[in-house]
Amino acid sequence: MDASDRSDRRPRHGLVAGLAEETRLALLAVQFLTRVPVPAADIFTPERMSRAVRYFPLVGLALGAVLGAVLALGSAVFPPVVAALLAVALGVRLTGALHEDGLADLADGLGGADTRERALEIMRDSRIGSYGTLALGLVMALKVAALAHMGVAVGAWALVAAHGLSRVASLILMLRLPYAREEGKAGFASPGAGRGPALIAAGTVVLALLAVAATAGAGAAVSAAIATAAVTAWMGTMLVRRLAGHTGDALGAVQQLSETAVLLAVLAWV
Numbered sequence: 213m214d215a216s217d218r219s220d221r222r223p224r225h226g227l228v229a230g231l232a233e234e235t236r237l238a239l240l241a242v243q244f245l246t247r248v249p250v251p252a253a254d255i256f257t258p259e260r261m262s263r264a265v266r267y268f269p270l271v272g273l274a275l276g277a278v279l280g281a282v283l284a285l286g287s288a289v290f291p292p293v294v295a296a297l298l299a300v301a302l303g304v305r306l307t308g309a310l311h312e313d314g315l316a317d318l319a320d321g322l323g324g325a326d327t328r329e330r331a332l333e334i335m336r337d338s339r340i341g342s343y344g345t346l347a348l349g350l351v352m353a354l355k356v357a358a359l360a361h362m363g364v365a366v367g368a369w370a371l372v373a374a375h376g377l378s379r380v381a382s383l384i385l386m387l388r389l390p391y392a393r394e395e396g397k398a399g400f401a402s403p404g405a406g407r408g409p410a411l412i413a414a415g416t417v418v419l420a421l422l423a424v425a426a427t428a429g430a431g432a433a434v435s436a437a438i439a440t441a442a443v444t445a446w447m448g449t450m451l452v453r454r455l456a457g458h459t460g461d462a463l464g465a466v467q468q469l470s471e472t473a474v475l476l477a478v479l480a481w482v
Contacts (some may be wrong), residue, residue, distance in 0.1 A: 221292050226398070227315050232405065233330070236255045236260065237249065237260060237263050237264040237267055237470075238264070238267045238270070239255070239267075240255065240256060240260055240261055240264035240267075241264045241265065241267035241268055241270075241271050242267075242271055242310075243256075243263070244264065245268060245271050245272075245275075245307060245310065245379075246271065246275070246306050246307055246308070247305070247306060247307065247308040249307065250376050253393075256458065264372070265383060265386065265409075265411050266382050266383075266409035266413075267412065268379045268382065269376055269379040269380045269383060269412060269413050269416035269417075270376075270380060270412060270416060271379065272375040272376040272377075272379030272380075272416070273372060273375065273376040273419060273420065275303065275306060275307070275417055276372035276373065276374060276375030277371075277372050278302070278370045278378055279299045279300075279302055279303050279306075279371045279375070280299070280305070280367070280368030280369060280370075280371040280372050281368070282295075282298055282299045282302050283295050283298070283299040283364065283367050283368050283371060284297045284364050284365075284368045286299065287364040292359075292360040292361070292364075293356065293357075293360040295359075295360075295364075296355075296356045296357075296359035296360040296367070297356055299359060300352065300355050300356050300359070303375075310464060311464035311465075311467040312348055312351075312464070312468060313461070313464060313468070314460060314461040314462065314463065314464020314465050314467075314468070315344070315347055315348055315351060315461075315464055315465040315468040316340050316344030316345070316347060316348045316463075317334075317335045317337075317340075317344060317461040317464075318335060318459075318461045318462050318464070318465040319333040319343040319344045319346070319347035319348075319465070320334050320335065320340065320341040320343045321333075321335035322335070322342040322343075322450075322454055323341075323343030323344075324343060325343060328454065328455055328456060330391075331454060331455060332392065332393065332455065332459070334371060335459065335461050343440070346468055351468055351469070351472050354380045354472050354475075354476065355471070355472055355475055358370075358475040358476055358478075358479045359475065360477075361479060362428075362482055363482070364429045365427050366427045366432075366478065366482055368427075369423040369424060369426065369427045369428075369443070370424060370427075370428070370436075370474065370475055370478045370479075372420065372423050372476075373420035373421065373424045373433075373436055373474055373478070374436075374470075374471040374472075374475050375471060375472050376416045376417075376419065376420040376472035377417065377420050377436065377437075377440045377469035377470060377471075378440070378466070378467040378468070378471040378474065379416070379467060380413050380416055380417055380440070381440055381443060381444040381447075381466050381467065382463045382464075382466045382467045382468040382470075383409075383413060384413075384444055384448075385447065385448050385451065385458050385462070385463065385466055386458060386463055388448065388454065389448060389451060389457045389458040390456070390457040390458075391457055391458060391459070392451075392455040392456055392457035392458060392459050392462075393459055396445065403409075411450060411464045417437070420436070421433040421436065421437055424436050424478060428478055428481060428482050429481065429482075431481050432478045432481035432482060435477035435478065435480065435481045436474045436477045436478055438477070439473035439476070439477035440473065440474060442473070443466070443469050443470045443473045444466065444470065447462070447465070447466045447469065
């Protein structure tokens, strides 16, 4: 084999290696955000995990698609509220209540403490308090009620949008705010260099809003975008003021509140 043949093969090998690495990052994102079994147990490294966060929004879109399909199938057999409950319940099962636990912990921490240190201490407690119980119950009830009243097609695509946009919201705060603890599961905030992370997030936003616009109209899509931006800005401001940064629980709470806000925004429009 001459030198020209070897030079022709190098870019191809580099492309294959790059695609293989991106696949590993995507699998790590699935492993971190869900309980779906993936062959990623032996490829974890802190450096890879820091870059895998770029795929969080795409994982959200995939989760929303699965839950939207369950909502549609359930609506063919059960009343709307039962179908909505099944879809929301499956979401909890697939994610292992990761985000719901974060919402409850953050509500307990911010509701039951006056100082940053005490709030972080409460959030580490595995027990759920009255603030967390109320926040979790209200958010779950709002999601089920919204899905039950917006129609099957709109509800299914609204789930896709809500889960995708809410992970974009979490990713934005993860990257914009410092980590509030000295250590923890969410103590990674660098998705890697280049335009890849921004393109993935932007692509997720476009796909999510197109899904809403196609079924509920452009106004619903704009409402969903505004709702996501409003929750992201509000939570970012509050986290800086109360905790001086984000935590894993805070990111879970941002996801839950953004998801709920998108569903309510779509419902309000339709």
